[in-house]
Amino acid sequence: MRLITVVGARPNFIKVGPLIPALRDAGHEADLVHTGQHYDAIMSDVFFSDLAIPEPRWYLDVGSGTHAVQTGVAMMRLEELLADERPDALIVVGDVNSTLAGALAAAKLHIPVIHLEAGLRSWDMSMPEEVNRLVADQLSAMHLTPTPEAGENLLRENVDAERIHFVGNIMAESVLVHAPDARERGACRRFGLEPGGYVLATVHRPENTDHPERLAAVAGAFAHAPLPVLFPVHPRTRPLLAEHGVGVETPNIRLADPVGYLDMLSLQGDAAAIVTDSGGIQEEACMLGTPCVTVRRNTERGITVEVGANTLVPAEYDAILAALAGALDGPREWACPKRWDERVSQRIVEALEGGITPPNGCEG
Ligand code: UD1
Ligand code: UDP
Secondary structure, X not given: OEEEEEEOOHHXXXXXXXXXXXHHHOOOEEEEEEOOOOOOHHHOHHHHXXXXXXXXXXEOOOOOOOHHHXXXXXXXXXXXXXXXXXXXXXXXXXOOHHHHHHHHXXXXXXXXXXXXXXXXXXXXXXXXXXXXXXXXXXXXXXXXXXXXXXXXXXXXXXXXXXHEEEOOOHHHHHHHHHHHHHHOOOHHHHHOOXXXXXXXXXXXXXXXXOOHHHHHXXXXXXXXXXXXXXXEOOOOHHHHHHHOOOOOOOOOEEEEOOOOHHHHHHHHHHOOXXXXXXXXXXXXXXXXXXOEEEEOOOOOOHHHHHOOOEEEEOOOHHHHHHHHHHHHHOOOOOOOOOOOOOOHHHHHHHHHHOOOOOOOOOXX
C-alpha cells in the first residue's frame, strides 16, 4: 500500500513514532508530510531526533495563523500534493488543525482517510480540537480507536461498526518503548530538582490561556504549591502570560522552555505529581505511574480518570491546590487501560491489511 501520513503539531510527531517503522517493516510505502503547523526546533525537530522518526518527504511551511487561515493554507497545499501523489489512503492523527486539513483535502479527492485516535470526545464544542475530531471522524473511512468508549462514541454518530478498529493507544506504545532510556536521563537534575521533589506543569489550552482569571488562578496555585513547580512553557502561553499580566516570576515556579520528548518522559516519570491541560500528558502520566491533575472543564481522556490516574479540576486556585494535595497523597498505581501496550502499531498494520472500505459512493 502507498500511505501518506500528515503531521503538523507536537503531539502528532509522537503518534507517528511507532507507526511509520511498523508500516515500512510490513512492506508498505509509508511517507510523512509535515504541514509546518509547529516549526520551532524545540516544537518539531527535537521529536524527529528523539524518536528517530524518518524525515518527512514533504514540508508545507504552513506556520501559524487563525484557525481558518492555518487550516485553509494546509488544505490548499495538501490538496496539490495529494492530487499529484494519489496514495491509497491518507492517515491523519489526533485532533489538531493539520488533522482537519488533511481529512478535508483527502475526502474531496476521494482518497480514503484513516483516523488514528478516532472517537475521543470531550462533548465541548468550544474546544477547537472537538470540532476537528468530529469532522475528521465523519470524513474517515477507517477509525483506529484508543479505547472501547471511543468506538461507542463513533457508533452513536452513525459510523459503521466495520469501519471501527480498537487498536489501542499509540501514545502508550511510545511510552513503553522510550521510558526505560528516558528514565536514565535524570532530566530534573538539570533544573536543580530531585526525583520526587517537584511538580511538573504544562498549560496551553485556550480555555486556560485565553482567560486572564483562569490563567492567574493556575499560576497562583503553582506559586503556592507544596513543592516547586517545573513549568516548561508552551510558545502560545508565554506571550499570553505577559499580555494578561499574570506573574510567574516567583521562587516556587521554575520556568523553562519546552523540552524534548525523552526529557519530558524523564520529567514526568520523576515528578511527584503533574498538573496539566495537555491531552497526551494525561495519558503518559497514566502510563508512567505519576498522579495527574487536569485543569479543564472536561476531558476526552476520561479513561485516565476512571482508572484513578487523573483528577479533573476547574481552573480555580483552591480547587487546583486541593486536587494537587490529593494527588500527592494518593496512590501511584492503577490498572492500565486495555490495549495501551506495545502492540498498537502492529494492530494498525493488521487493520489496514484487512482492507480499507472506500467511503460510501467512492467505490468505483
Ligand atoms: C496546537 C493544537 C492543539 C494541540 C497543541 C499541541 C490546533 C487547533 N491546536 O495548539 O490541539 O494541543 O498544538 O501543542 O491545532 N508557536 C510558536 N512556535 C511554534 C508553534 C507555535 O511560537 O513552533 C506559537 C505561535 O505564536 C502560534 C501559537 O504558538 O500562533 C499557537 O500555535 P498553533 O499551532 O496555532 O496552536 P497551539 O496552541 O500550538
Ligand atoms: N511534550 C514535550 N515537551 C514539552 C511538553 C510536552 O515533549 O515541553 C510532549 C508530551 O510529553 C506529549 C506531547 O508533547 O507527548 C503532548 O503535546 P501537547 O501537550 O503539546 O499537546 P496535546 O497532547 O494536548 O494535544
